[in-house]
Amino acid sequence: MTRQTAPQVTTAWTPHKYLPLTPDDRAHMLRRLGVAAVEDLFADIPQSVRLLRELNLPSVPSDADLLRELRELSRQNGDADRLTCFLGAGAYDHFIPSVVWHLAGRAEFYTAYTPYQAEIMQGELQAAYEYQSMLCALTGMEVANASMYDGASATAEAAVMARDLTRRDQVLLSTALHPEYRQVVRTYTRHLDLEIAEVAHRGGVTAVETVRAALSEHTAAVIVQHPTFFGGLEDIAQLAQAAHAAGALLVVAVADPVAYGLLRPPGALGADIVAGEGQPLGNPLNFGGPYLGMLATRQAFVRRMPGRLVGRTVDTRGRRGFVLTLQTREQHIRRERATSNICTNEALNALAAGVYMAALGRVGLRQVAEVCVRKAHYARSRLEAIPGFRVAFPGATFHEFVLRCPRPPEEINARLAAAGVLGGLALGRFYPELRDGWLLCVTENRTRVEIDRLADLLGEMA
Amino acid sequence: MAEGDFPLLIERSAPGRVGAAVPASDVPDVPLEDILPAAVLRRAGPPLPEVSEPDLVRHYTQLSQRNYGVDVGFYPLGSCTMKYNPKINEDAARLEGFARLHPYAPDAQAQGALRLLHDLERMLAEVAGMDAVTFQPAAGAHGELTALLMIRAYFAERREARTHVVVPDSAHGTNPASAAMCGYKVLHVPSDARGNIDVDALRRVADERVAALMLTNPNTLGLFEERITEVEEIVHGIGAQLYLDGANFNAVLGITRPGDQGFDVMHMNLHKTFSTPHGGGGPGAGPVAVKAHLAPYLPVPVVVREGDAFRWDYDRPRSIGKIRSFYGNFGVLVRAYTYLRTFGPLLRQVAEAAVLNANYLLALLRDTFDLPFDRRCMHEFVLAGTRQKREYGVSTRDMAKRLLDYGYHAPTIYFPLIVDEALMIEPTETESRETIEEFARALLAVAEECRTDPDLVRAAPHRTVVSRLDEVSAARRLDLRWPQADPPG
16 A cells, blocks of 8 residues: 655755754754644645755855855956956946955944844944935035945936926936946836937037937936046036026936046036946946945935935934934835835945045045046047047046047957956947947056056057 | 934044045146146035044944844844855955956956856756846846836737736735836735735736736745635736745745746845845845746846857847846845855755744744734744734834844834734744744743833833934934035035
């Protein structure tokens, strides 16, 4: 006679360093529950949907072997240590002081979650409040939230916010705004009855007349990037005036906020919303993430703002303390009527950005920005002197600039990689008319020797 | 700053201090005005604090001591899966070849990263019972939006004008919020007496208007949807898509696969199920896994393998586009990859221990609290503080605050919304039996205090660095930053 048993996998219990329950514990607990086996706890799961085999996953290596394998994988990459990095375009190789991740990496921050229990989360809450404060100081805005996902999604959220604030149904994007930010704005707003129109850049920046001609009573916002994707400088005051004259908002996106250490910030020039990428503030390149989205605006707009906000308050004894505030904007309260669906953000990256801004401080951040500009300018003048190469756009640039090249930039990059250099971004993938365009970035991390070497290598290719 | 206040950074600031080595220029000196027009320059540096490095270190270190993470103690925050965050994952993510890799590095210079992503996709697809995965979403809610956009694109291509998404009343708030961001109207469906989605109510709303049902399974009550196969038949019977909110995936790893339950698409929270640190509220990662029929709509780019080489593929005309810059939270993905490698087929034990711990803790608490849905729980369970509220006038919030005095993070409270005075408790598999028992003793002691000294509980916490904070005045008198030292610009 065969005994009928439910078909199931009965794997033996293998001790594992993350699983503290011993066989004795399991036996004791099962007895208390009055069941014979752990499998019985899964009785509510219909047999028809059970997995009746082992997961087909690679077998477990020793930690030593696993780390060896990971190290080997990591060495197959041409990172900014192995290659001299002249690549920017939305991710920047700035120097990160050691103090930043020694502090952001404190386990009490690192292994916490959203500060729902404020009384035991004053560290994260105060750090977020201080990040918000410093971001306002840097951008010249009145309020900043505690972070979004990244620069592109923050820009998309700014577009939606502008629609809600103005009750208008069109957003104008400058083509000097990062192409991926534009793509993400389009993806986010596809089903929100928001028309996305583009305003062609002129010489790497957004011409105010072009914007004026495109503005209408439908326009909720004009979105430009400053410095632009090509490194150029927008006339924020004029653009703000033009937008405001038409009843629209000006959203300024920023891919490298370090620039505002030196440049007059958008808030002082009439911008209504600043959205952007906080990675350059102390966060590693990380092959694209985790980064952090920044969002700052006017006090008057705070209730239409997406994302978490930390506010200062007092405890029952009058002592200063911090809490999540204006939560009625958020999805866990307002559900489908929330300002956004965002929940988990990039709190730790914002904390790191806060440490970075505080470490550099008033003098240091200005100096970082200035050194970037000086080195980039030196590189620009060296490289444009090489026969066959010329600067694509004549205006002043921050730490990025576009060269037109005598041969395909992809080919130049391949040859540079062989020589230990990570070249710029070949622009053809985003701008067909700039197939010979090459977007280079020079941060404070590059040295004169490295720049001269790049010039020599290009000279050999000209 | 008043007596007893912890100082703000700005209060530690003094002109002339700097907390990092300031870089120097090594290129020939040119007047700055020859490079940039004077009109674009700030008159002075931005009004940031000026602090030395030692002061900065003490400031943030002391702040960290005013914070509570999994490494500090037990963190039974329901729906958040606050499991231990392995240290080897951190070493992996910080390898220079990952941490300092530029996202626009040509594919030839990113082969290791691309291979890791490719292998992680295969592993997650196996665990989920799905065919393809995108890593672009930065968090769970971001994954929800991505998935709904894909569903919308799928129906648009089939020329089906579906306008509604069905969401159970026990769902996370992100579900309806994501549906709204995708232009869908939300249809709410109640739960039944056993805590499952009400199948009859689902049947009543199920028609060709519906694009998708967003289901969490196990649901936010910590219960497996017993009638999942009926639900699947109803949803597919009207041609709609079945979406899984994978927040609670931890409960079923290796036990049952969402793809085998009939889900077409799901998001995973790598910061929950796959052990990556929550970072005080992020970064997370919310990859979306799909069955083959939705794969053409995945965000661009996707990793493709050609022999032994890997590359990004952008040429995908049916894609929804991009949902984030670059490729997602790669550093988080490296951690999840490392985690999966340290378990392999043993991943099933994670679910077993998580469910055993939760049921054991429930057994220790069930006589003292109301239990609105009395069933075997999965990885978490929901109690109600209604008895304590009714008999002693002590709210669940009060009990949660009192737990802080005992050195614990509190459970999730007042969620799901369908349970009054809800206490949602998720111990996870990385806690020992001793920890579970000690926590149960603490929570039972708090319940006892509700009877013996309710004022003590109502005024809690008493042993934290601040006492209960005034959230009402925080919202009324908004103070979202410190006063600016001088006008910007």
